[in-house]
Amino acid sequence: MKLCLVALIVLASFNNLLSQTKPDKKMDTFISTLMKKMTLQEKIGQLNLVSVGFDVTGPVVSKNVDENIRKGNVGAVFNTFTPVAVRKLQEMAVTQTRLKIPLLFGYDVIHGHRTIFPIPLGLSSSWDLVSIGKSARIAAEEAAADGLNWVYSPMVDIARDPRWGRISESSGEDTWLGSQIAKAMVKGYQGSGLGQKNTVMACVKHFALYGAAEAGRDYNTVDMSRRRMFEEYMPPYKAALDAGAGSVMTSFNEIDGIPATGNKWLMTDLLRKQWGFNGFVVTDYTAINEMVAHGVAKDLHEAGALALQAGVDMDMVGEVYLSQLEKLVKDGKVTVALINAACRRILEAKYKLGLFTDPYLYVSESLAPQVMMKKEFRDAARDIARRSMVLLKNHKQTLPLKRTGSIALIGPLANNQRDLIGNWSGAGDWKKAISVEQGIKDLIGNALVVNYAKGANITDDTLLIKRLNAHGGELAIDSRSPDEMIREAVQVARRSDVIVAVVGESQGMSGEAASRADIGLPGRQLDLLKALRETGKPLVLVLMNGRPLTLKWENEKADAILETWYAGTEAGNAIADVLFGIYNPSGKLSVTFPQSVGQIPIYYNYKKTGRPFLGGVLDKYRSRYLDVTNEPLYPFGYGLSYSTFSYGDVKISGNSMKPGGSIDVSVSISNVSTFDGEEVVQLYIQDKVGSVTRPVKELRNFKKVFLKAGETQNITFTISEDDLKFYDAAMKYWAEPGDFNVDIGSNSRDVKTAMFTLTK
Template structure:
């Protein structure tokens, strides 16, 4: 028996290797320093830093975080970063050094951020998860995850810190863009697709990476929508809503979990043994790796204040079930001393190391620790992946309003003014967790529209008008003059999650890029950027209002990471597209929708309130939440599941067979959907369940199934759903799943507030 024998089970190999390790070597496997600090890249040459070499000599480095990552936080730029080939070669240089200069030759686990594409220079930037969820196309998202895994693994990344499975409860939260939406069932479907897509059929494949589910758990329900704030949630809601996507993803085979920063009922997730041991390990049978978010252990002593000092925080975390620490600061400083001083049971240290080693064996790192530079150069940012990014962006864009059929636009007549701070700002449409990209790689809305009218460039006019933030109106005059010359105005507004990449600013009078000593930062969304409002930042609304006074048809395109609540826009402009952050091909996708080359089929996965004072406004609140406010009702401006098309869909013939079932039986729901318009289009058929009476209060209705279908004009299709215990159960008085006898409503339709209804009875 030897850990070098690839024919032995991973668990046996890990056990043998564990028995050969020193205390320092064991502790080294549990730390994950920042990978970009492990090398220097100058004049086209990559060299390992002395500090990294010292860590290897002092007991080893189990993992590196974001070795290939580039962004302002890391300080890695287009000039100093690594190309796809260079990144793969850098990983190989590092792995070779570790294998040659460590006693046992344990390869390093490279963990990378891949929320919507590998966060490395040159990688394909797909739409953000909020956009991906809006496609309601699970199979297409699985393809996206396969592409992301292929690009990441080809460069040497073996684990990704995605998918984000947080359930959004307050969209003021800056990380709303990283989530799929407000519904646990929809998130669960995307979660399973992510795990299957990222991990593939074999973790050892050159196109697979281990998925890390985050943030476990309740992170999207923080107090006041503030990042990492306390969560006030009972066990029933936790089990029924926030834990559901994680459970489904664990059942799908996810190999890694990342606890959230927040506390729940006073207990930080980092040390919550009920979550990490009782539920995750024992109830669900999870055997994979648990890794902290960056700085989470330190927060226990400075933030949550449940630990006396760093050593106490490290010991508490390991005892609670944390296997690896991102950043490695606390584990690296204290674990060895904690064992030697009798403050930490060495068996618990072994438990964590065993899990790390097992995952490395499962990933095939001992047999193939090296990246493939040729493959990296070939697949990263490939044409096929660009086309996939454009397709999924097109399926995710939501048509919220289309008064008098102003859309689609004509390709043969009319002048179009493209105005707004997001019209030609590439980084603003990429979202957070994005690396610097060459400007030519990103198609903005302006360039997308210009490409449609390339033969007549004079038909497209442009002016930025204003910035995302700030009160400068110096660009208004040029924007109004531009709009005055046009037949139609496309206003591209919204938000920005772009961190300061040193790209400078935009001249508001000419629209030209300019580099200033202090680059303007328009960031009003993203991690750590929470808001008290959902209105447009700066003077964007004022710009739209002044353009509207010209009497031209005005189309608003939102590019943003959270819902926008602007009643004036909803009432006055002629058409509205919600594009979220649509990724590098987003400009082409928006243009495809504007000109009718793609029929919009995206649907909202978050409810859009009329006013921030309505929050929380998520669709599946309890029946007892109240009816209205003094100033307004409690209904959102645009409900969950809403989205228009350039064609019309008619629903009929809803029925359930049989109409009466036992608690463990299933029924078939069928409904006829017909395209009664003049264009081919795709429709998301949505099924909701309403429990008429229950021993525990329930939401009025809950999404339990959906199917995205494509229909030609006049075509009719019968859509079938199965309804059984999984769709009818809830967490009962004893905190266990139960299907109660009684009456249920089965609702099927276009969105949560536009459905047909029929009855289903569960007999006692």
Template structure:
């Protein structure tokens, strides 16, 4: 009997293996293309549509002490909706109402991811694993992860190699927890600091933005999804989202087609060429067409011209917005059809694509459009290996996230992001034997260091400026007084701050803004904060907090003026998410710095700069205006150059590319040599003539002297961050190619026209040190 049972067991095993081999999508030896096509052929319409929906994810698990299981809501999503992707499963913040106590540690997040995948593979008809997409603009937005400076601070490093390392860390931390898709970088070109999301961007220039976005994408794995820690990079927001009319988040963008192709699209192209496999649509419209239903951009350009092979995804409920906000669709069914037919593959939120089956019945969409979108999503799941091994090791997540090495990298990014704007009589760096008054609403506010899209933090993880200064000096040398709040005019202790200043040798006052969300603020369905006169928290920046003015709020101006009257040396540090008004500080402070939102190590990094343990070399990625009436005020405006106003200069207070150092650099001996038909090498010598080692950010600008269409007064083409020892000299070179010399002509073709170009080498857009000419014949 045992013999027969053994033979029967062998027979059934062989049949099972043979049957498995016949199911092509389950055969790991076949290509992802073959497996994807086979799987789609077996799917019902409902199962296909489920793959195109990405609902909110933080309700998909239940936490049971040290265990995590899938929730009943998750079962419903898979059993009846057949959902294939979830957004922000691990997210924690006031909007999600996930806190340090009820949210997920990295270890528990990995357990949650495994629980979700286990149910998907074991309890659904086809066993399709789910994609988990996570916010990651300056670190994974989850409990226990590493928090880097926000985008505008990252851009201020002008360091592609550093940001590639940062991208690799963010990607690794997401994958260790079981996530697959990283939302970021945000590469909206930002020309209006009234807009609430400047902090997330890389600033006003497309060349800088494109290079940095490509670097982060490479760090994410460059689209090579078979690698262990690669994530799918989702680029945000397609397109021209950073120039909303009136500075109102999501408002229409007024931009011409040529400028769209010259300025706003190139950063996306650069990141896609570097391996980005996902693009998120924007909430705004351009010339009457919502970006979430713009076929010319999402299909004709992205697919046909650029040969993009990944998937597109709407911003949260932006498909719904075709009906509710833009009023170009009469129902969610029509909205879903508009988006799908335009080229949107996945509906973030999922409400409108839930109506696709009805849209198909009514002839608004066809099956091939659905199949095409499903293919784009499923193929990446196969490429990532999720069908064969979707699980992660919680023990590795516990020890592999926010490691000492990751924190050290966050520290370095913060150091390199700090921009020294003024240093009168070399008051900085400070000696370490001084008595220091540390004052201001942002001197010791942990969450004001971090920016929007940040998870709750454990005590001690975030280093404030006060913490950083405490690490440099003895306790008896430091006096701390808050002085006032960011916005709340009832929270004031200016007299106490003045008394502390008088007892000290120097005053470090930390002012600015905040994107710190709190549990009192209301939030829209999209997650954007709602401005309310009933809630006076610190938040004056971050998604939804657009400004009409750029002045410091609350009693901050009064605090600064009172401290100035003490006669003590005044060091002003701005912690901010947008370029705020710095006119008074520029005129009256002895030293002025901006650190944007510098992340968890920001306080230590700022203290390093203040006391000379690090020589600052950050450079502005966005111009700082003198007054709102100048806006927009960006360096690469089209000819002719604007004339001054009656009341003031047309120039910004501080220009794009500007930043000081504790040492000096000389630029000499520029040479331009033609290498090929449309290829020129520009070389020059750079020497550190000061007494300190330091970095210089060298910038190459180009001006087309005569063109068939109007060109910018100057345009950044190349840059490099260089470290030199005292008296060290280095020969540097840049290669300009046809891509750098090309324009989009009147026939809308990219061509290189013959003519003269002025080559400018400088330390800022308004501080050109060397010039030369090149001629294209």
């Protein structure tokens, strides 16, 4: 039986490899001919990625770049864009090197290039795959017009710890949703195929498991079982590769005690042999060098051998391959065959991008001004930003606001531009971002009086400000005392009809190397809100942040709360559209918000325990906290609307499903309000009894539907056997016969349920 199972796995892997590998004889012949002309050092040079230009995202900057390019010691350049800058370096490569091999040009295009969209956590909260794909398509057009042909996106790490700064760059906590977004992003970047002027090669990151860093601390250890890896964390990477992503970036963390960059099981056995990936693998910034600090290599010589033997093709900035590989070959520690394989994969990427046919395919000084931030793109950014926003509370229909009278617009982010485009905003120009104050004034005009007060600094911690400003934070402390600022804000509030408080984090407080142990509102912002609450005026909170925050007081005391993340270039216009009812919010959380940091990690698809808490106040020996309930503040999938939607009972086409079959489940949903609106109808499945423990529920589908006021629609989903599969104790992936619950509702908590049986 075991031999049969092994044979089936091998056969499946072989078939998968065949399906992903499409032989291109013309490319193979071209690359083989070229490689016969290359010296060993020239092949090693293709494995070297250097940093040149405007941004530095790590501790090392490449040196002697011009000289190394002329020697053929550079295969790709990171952080250089604009047609003028790219042409200069590309000309050097194709006119002053022996073999005239063109360079790749890569950059962190994460949520837009020049036109900035919401941060990825915000994009995922739109639950709108078409809009998410469109944001990547626009980013690709701008990046390609700016001389780039390779983007370090999508980031598909599953993230369940909001202390981790890079949760802002993720699509949240759910495997299934994350997988759909990964596919949409790759297709958006790569379009109908590489080698076209308006497409770029995607780079899936960070392979693998980076979102599970212990304690939410960036670059920290990751440790988990194989079952958890493959059920919860690996699928989005696989989905991105199945969508055709051309490259993969290694993660900083270890896996099974070996850093990802030196992990042969991960990079060769899984990625290439089992999944059939035939693109190239690049490290993250100096990740090979860092294996010495990890303690798996005593020096760079050993680290370089580990990385190449693992299957890593390109070295980002660390220049370990450049300095060590030739000696490693002489010492017999790595083979020329490994270098040849890595070099071939990089040359193939250049071939697929059309660079051997036209090294300047992505370099056009005349095209760039026509493409960058054109009106069509900014209009799309505004619409996508609106779709990403999540209405968390709306007591007594405080929102939408009236377009007459007066509002007190208060808070450190109310007329801010710098923070609106968020972290990882790359080539975005924050000076072109629309502030909330400007957005409201442009939308409403003179019919509404806007009374502004800053009210508080984002933070008053001088050391934190110094840390943030050292890396582009651009934070400043107001010359007035915090108490003085609060008093002014209260005075402004008292002479206004309603308060709109725009509060949150600065963009530098989330993102890479920006973990926070306390995820409440920083500084004196909560004190400001408490003082504003005392005025008795309706209090609307507009949040800007790159992670879930602990908002227990805010949820209890504010009249309305709108989560806007960092919404990008058109943030102020989009926020104004939502606040005043031009757009009816439809976003849903892609990550759980905890009541308290002590609940972390907290996510919707948790496992049951042998002693579940059943709600008894005096129950002791149960899985519970003494000082807070087990429940989140806002569950996964949660988000309100100005519309009110009513769900009927779940109807099912049959009580049983045969193996290989399917069943239909449906629900009627009615808009019982006076507002036209969109609702994300979510479907979850629970395997009630399994040979290994199963989550309480798992997202398996959703539909975003538009209903006019008073309209009813019947929504149908088809459930197949594939939706029921999981890894059993022997790591066999299959659907076990048994009983299943089907939940359909507006979020992971508020659902209607039906049941069916998968027969033997």
